[in-house]
Amino acid sequence: LSDRLTETLRNLRTKGKLTAADVDGTVREIRRALLDADVALPVVKEFTAKVRERALGDEVNRALNPAQQVVQIVNDELVGILGGQQRRLQMAKTAPTVIMLAGLQGSGKTTFAGKLAKMLEKDGHTPLLVACDLQRPNAVNQLQVVAERAGAAVYAPEPGNGVGDPVRVARDGVEVARRQQHDVVIIDTAGRLGVDAELMKQASDIRRATDPDEVLFVIDAMIGQDAVNTAKAFQDGVDFTGVVLSKLDGDARGGAALSVASVTGRPIIFASTGEGLEDVEAFHPDRMASRILDLGDILTLIEQAQQAFDEAEAMKVAEKLATEQFTLEDFLEQMQQLKKMGSMKKMLGMLPGMGSMKQQLEDFDEREIDRTEAIIRSMTPGERRNPKVLNGSRRLRIARGSGMTVTDVNQLVQRFDQAAKMMKTVARGGVPSIPGMGPV
Ligand code: GDP
Ligand code: MG
Numbered sequence: 001l002s003d004r005l006t007e008t009l010r011n012l013r014t015k016g017k018l019t020a021a022d023v024d025g026t027v028r029e030i031r032r033a034l035l036d037a038d039v040a041l042p043v044v045k046e047f048t049a050k051v052r053e054r055a056l057g058d059e060v061n062r063a064l065n066p067a068q069q070v071v072q073i074v075n076d077e078l079v080g081i082l083g084g085q086q087r088r089l090q091m092a093k094t095a096p097t098v099i100m101l102a103g104l105q106g107s108g109k110t111t112f113a114g115k116l117a118k119m120l121e122k123d124g125h126t127p128l129l130v131a132c133d134l135q136r137p138n139a140v141n142q143l144q145v146v147a148e149r150a151g152a153a154v155y156a157p158e159p160g161n162g163v164g165d166p167v168r169v170a171r172d173g174v175e176v177a178r179r180q181q182h183d184v185v186i187i188d189t190a191g192r193l194g195v196d197a198e199l200m201k202q203a204s205d206i207r208r209a210t211d212p213d214e215v216l217f218v219i220d221a222m223i224g225q226d227a228v229n230t231a232k233a234f235q236d237g238v239d240f241t242g243v244v245l246s247k248l249d250g251d252a253r254g255g256a257a258l259s260v261a262s263v264t265g266r267p268i269i270f271a272s273t274g275e276g277l278e279d280v281e282a283f284h285p286d287r288m289a290s291r292i293l294d295l296g297d298i299l300t301l302i303e304q305a306q307q308a309f310d311e312a313e314a315m316k317v318a319e320k321l322a323t324e325q326f327t328l329e330d331f332l333e334q335m336q337q338l339k340k341m342g343s344m345k346k347m348l349g350m351l352p353g354m355g356s357m358k359q360q361l362e363d364f365d366e367r368e369i370d371r372t373e374a375i376i377r378s379m380t381p382g383e384r385r386n387p388k389v390l391n392g393s394r395r396l397r398i399a400r401g402s403g404m405t406v407t408d409v410n411q412l413v414q415r416f417d418q419a420a421k422m423m424k425t426v427a428r429g430g431v432p433s434i435p436g437m438g439p440v
Helices: 002-013 020-036 041-055 058-062 066-081 109-122 139-150 166-179 197-210 226-237 255-264 285-294 297-308 311-323 328-340 344-350 355-363 367-377 381-385 392-402 406-427
Strands: 097-102 127-132 153-155 184-189 214-220 242-246 268-272 280-282
Touching: 002 066, 020 041, 020 066, 041 058, 041 066, 041 255, 058 066, 066 255, 066 285, 097 109, 097 197, 109 127, 109 139, 109 184, 109 214, 109 242, 109 268, 109 280, 127 139, 127 166, 139 153, 153 166, 166 184, 166 197, 184 197, 197 226, 214 226, 214 255, 214 268, 226 255, 242 255, 255 268, 268 285, 328 367, 328 381, 328 406, 367 392, 367 406, 392 406
Parallel strands: 097 184, 097 214, 127 153, 127 184, 214 242, 242 268
Antiparallel strands: 268 280
């Protein structure tokens, strides 16, 4: 999705006044890009029709820069489909809040249950996880492991005591939460590899028995065209109040996000981005849209880099991106190039996914580069190539050598790790989350 769409819009950006043919050509490209990204056909049709209508309308004609206006329209429409505003979890007026998870087997429900518990705990809640997947032999145990990692309590049926009735377990779980003063109940349910009637009935029975405040449909972002049918089946069978998009760390590019949001009209509330319990974030429609639109701008970044310093250097950066090898030496080189190019802020603004981080960019201190440089210069070539060897005594030596503190050194290593991760993601054609800039 991203590459094609960005490419198309980038070509358009260089144009002044737009003809109907320009608009049609662009709409055709958008259509193809969306289909390539496995966005469902009806969704694509609706999207392109809206963009076309608006692009041919007055707002574009009157715009100072018509091409830019079209880009804006595409962005608006994307944000609109993705739900507009960020949507928070609905909490019950009287505790406990009941949150039920539904979705196919392997979609990431149990993992997300742990992630959600952890997020809620950070906010001062005391969640209880309820194990209602009695289908797979190991599912209860898996939830117990996840809960332990999240430091959350679990309610699971005693072996041999009413095992086999997930509806009863769910109901009992809510009762236990009420008695033990857990203010949130997270109900993990069973899934099948494909949609089937028995699964739907079970999920819908659990829903009826527990009257949840939220029913979250967890869907694997990699599912492709099946996203629409699966989402519709769950909407008809159980109905849900929100969506969790999982495995966004993979190759998936947002096609499923567009399809599910558009077809069901339900908001995406969380994005799951890895197997670790920390790998989850609130879903921001505007950020997703700008990620979808921004990604190809890494090319612009490299192009501009080519003008500012010699081409060989730029090739090296591009090569590093491609081979996924990124060392502290590269980090230093990039810092120096950034400095040469004058505006750090502008450069960072061009990195994919940074559109919504303007405020943070404003806060960014350019002297940071000088400090970073000093620290890296105090490292041996071996340390720069392999920062893993940086133990306590080496860090102390580097801090002394550069006139910084050990904390400064630690922070740099941490930032480097984040940047390296981002480079890997970009190189794989994915979307980086938060490039080495600290928390959002
Ligand atoms: P469930 O059957 O719906 O409960 O799915 P699980 O929570 O058991 O997840 C299935 C597999 O997907 C497990 O191997 C998880 O580690 C993995 N998984 C879950 N969420 C994510 C994610 O966001 N990213 C990645 N890469 N893997 C995930
Ligand atoms: Mg599970």
